[in-house]
Amino acid sequence: MNRRPSPPFSPIGWQAARLRVLFEQALQCHQRGQLAQAAQLYAQMLSLQPDHVDALHLSGVAAAQAGEPQRAIGFFERVLRRDPGHVAAHNNLGNALLALDRLDEALASYERALALQPDHADALYNRGNVLKRLDRPREALGSYDRALALRPDWAAAYGNRGIVHHVLRHFDAAWADYSRAIALNSRLAEPFYNRGRLLVDRRRFAEALRDLDQAVMLKPDYADAHEQRAHVLRELKRLEEALQAYRRAAQLEPDNGSFLATWLGARMMTCDWAGWAADVGRLVDMVQAGVEEGPTPFSLLSMIDRPEVHQRAARAWIASRQFPAAVCAAMQEPQLRPRKIRIGYYSADFHDHATMFLMARLFEVHDRQRFEFTAFSFGPESDGAMRQRLVAAVDRFVDVRERTDDEVVALSRELGIDIAVDLKGATGGERIGIFAGRPAPVQVQYLGYPGTMGAPFIDYVVADATVIPPPERVWYDEKVVWLPHSYQVNDPTRAIAEATPTREAVGLPAEGFVFCCFNNNYKIVPAVFDVWMRILQRVPASVLWLLEDNALAAANLKREAAARGVDPQRLVFAPRAPLPEHLARHRLADLFLDTAPYNAHTTASDALWGGVPLLTCMGRSFASRVGASLLRAVGLPELVTENWADYEALAVALATERRGELDALRARLAANRLSAPLFDAERFARHLEAAYVAMVERHRAGLPAVHLKVHDDATVVVADEAEGTH
Known part of the structure; x- marks a missing residue:
């Protein structure tokens, strides 16, 4: 029996079969999340057929999923050289570019995908994401709308559209989108977090806490949610829990200067100084190093007296906001007559x-x-x-x-x-x-x-x-x-209650010198408290009368006093009170002791308006020199010191052997209240208005902004630039 000869061996057929087997194995690994094994199998496919489009594309997908967007870009670009109409590759190239913050290039990739397939839901959604990042919220909104029209059950798209509505201050629409996202997928932490933020904006703190609790339960390492939760707990006066939440956020992202600063700020608010100096030093190092997530500049004012660091932090904070370039519209000058x-x-x-x-x-x-x-x-x-x-x-x-x-x-x-x-x-x-x-x-x-x-x-x-x-x-x-005098305007019509409470009614002893400081407790730092405690030790029977921001701060300050050898009972705490009553109780105090590096500001004016002399120690930063500004403008420059030794010595002297001098200062303050520049709002208005006129006249003349000096007669001159050399 004659047998038909076998067909000759076909390498092309063998290769195709081999590629099919490898592709099936790679897909199985990829679907199981075994990215390294899948990548190896795709690589074997490419060794057999270097231009295999599916292997190239999925290699890029695997690289992106493995956190290697730069490698992914290389694969997607190879796909598109082979097949320029590959919609998924354009979309995924956009995702990889977005991961590298190459936002404009990412947007162009999504636009190319949509030019090829206008109803590509993923590309529409991703285009919305990049437009949101580019601060083009209205365009982002349109992209999300189109994506959701195609896939109305897409929880993540509702969540991100809610963020855009929130940015656009469409609060009801944002609420609806966040709630819809949660209804569709209650396992997503982000919509709970964002709805919580919306509730915070609405000052509905108890409801916000429920959403933020859910966010951290679903995603325990969600640092932003822990910090937002801490803010809410602080508003709800649950300070111990707030401290724990701030600490957790800082622990989750130890290189985040913003989280460290808010944790430090919360500890300062409760006068919990354990590890404070080391953490302040670490925060300053972060600012100097230019970390990506830096502290808000305000947080540093109460921690350090270094205006150069304040400036660096402020510049970084502004840069991090990624504002679009400002374009100033030309002033429309009236044709017939000058206007106001x-x-x-x-x-x-x-x-x-x-x-x-x-x-x-x-x-x-x-x-x-x-x-x-x-x-x-x-x-x-x-x-x-x-x-x-x-x-x-x-x-x-x-x-x-x-x-x-x-x-x-x-x-x-x-x-x-x-x-x-x-x-x-x-x-x-x-x-x-x-x-x-x-x-x-x-x-x-x-x-x-x-x-x-x-x-x-x-x-x-x-x-x-x-x-x-x-x-x-x-x-x-x-x-x-x-x-010409103080930068701070004041209202000389503020009412002071006629009735003065008794010392016993506010918890003060019947006799003895009363030092006071009604600043917010976060302004009290360890070095200043050290000085205060030495003053109390040197002035027998004296007390220090402080504002009670919160019970934790009061307890911690009493403990710190005891640790410095001062009876905690010599610290007396005043609750907050309506302004007229608060001003009236100043009459019971003998001398206001200022804080630094963040001085008393409004509280200093309160003290001076209430008739209490203020003792300050002037530093370098704006915040640390306000007390001096106010004292000079009210005619009490003798109470400005430039170091803590002089501050301590003068406080002790005025409370002991120089009581007559303190009485004279108090009498001078009483005489100056209604005549000195500090409380002369009309004079201040004329000075500020003269500056406004000079600013506008320079602009109308096409001249740039310059340093300006206003004299007491309301004339304005350009300041000598040479004075600013450093």
Whole structure:
């Protein structure tokens, strides 16, 4: 029987079979998450067929999943050289580029994928993600809308669309999206975290805590959620739990300067100083090293007296916000006649807040014939007395809480604001993004933040020669406007309750010298407390009367006093009280002891208005020189010291052998209250307005911002640049 000859051996057929086997094995490994084994099998396929598109593409996917986006890019680019119409490769190339923060290139990849397949849901979703990162929220919103129209059950897309609605201040829409994401997939931690943040913005803290608890339960290493949870616990006065949550966030990301700073700040608020000096040193090292996640500049003011470090932290904080380049709209000058100069004040504190306690009278005595004033409020709603005074005093009050930064910029330009004055700076509740967009041709920071903003879009900072001596202005990125007395405005109409409580009623002993300090407890640092305890030891029967911010701080300070050999009963704590009653109880104090590096600011003015002399130790930073500024402006320069030895010696002397001198200082303060510049709001207004005129005139003449000096007669001169050499 003749047999048919066997077919000749075919290497092409063998290779194809081998590739099929390898591909099936690779896919199985890939699906099981065995990325290294899958990558090896894809590599074997490519050794047999270097241009195998599926092997190249999936090799890139595996590399990206293994945290190697740069390797992934190489594979995706090889795919696209072979097959330019490979939609998935364009999309995945975008993902790899996004992982490397190459945002514009990532966006271009998603756009190419969508040009090939407009209904590609993943590319639409990813395009939304990169547009969100690029601060193009409205375009991101459109991309998420299209993705969700294709896949209406996509929890992650609802969660990210909620973030964009939140950024756009579409609060109800954000709530709906976060809630929808949670309903679709209750195992995702991020929507719980983001809904918690939304509730925090709405000051619904108990509800926010429930969402944040859920976020950390689902994702125990979620550092941002731990920190946000700590903020909420602090608002709810659950301070011990808050401290634990702050510590947990800092432990999870030990190189995150922001987390370390908030943990330190919480410990300072409770006067828990264990390990404090070492952690402050570590934080300063982080700032100097330029860590990616640095502290907010405000957090450093109470920790260190180094304006050069404050400036570096401020610049890094502004850079980290990634604001788009500011473009200033040209001022529309009237054709027929000059108009009033239009001033915009921007703040979250137009209610019963320290800013308003200081500024209320200024708003009332501003010159409405030469100026037009608009208050832009992005703080809480209020119908209190301070809000009512403001609304009555300005030409226009605008609530912009639910407007985005760029909407506030557009409104400001529409209203023709000439000078935008930021009253928040780098403090809580700030909206510095408004100023990054240039709502006005001239931009000024005043009062809210005692330091440089480090921002190229802030033109001037209002100061005086004490808080920013001319040689120290190199640490300020703004041009300095030096007012002739103190930079701090005050309201001389503040009421002081007529009745003075008895010493026994407020817990003070019937006899003995009363030192006081009603500053927030976070301003008390170990070195200052050391000095205070030595003063008490040297002044028999004296007591130190402090504000009780919280029970933990009081307990810790009593323990620290005992550790320094001082009877804890010599520390007396005062609860918070309505302002008229608080001012009245100052009459029971003999001498206010200032803190440093963050001095008393509003509380110093309270003490002086209440008739109590203030003793301060002047440092280098703005925040550490405010006490000196106020004392010089009220005619008590003798109470400004420049080192702690002199501060301690003068406090002891005034409480013992020089009591007559203290009585004379107190009498001089009483005589000066209504005549010295510190409490003369009308004089202050004329000086500030003269500066405003000079700023606008320079701008209209096409001249750049420069350092300005205002004299007591309200004339303004350009300061000598040579004075600023350092």
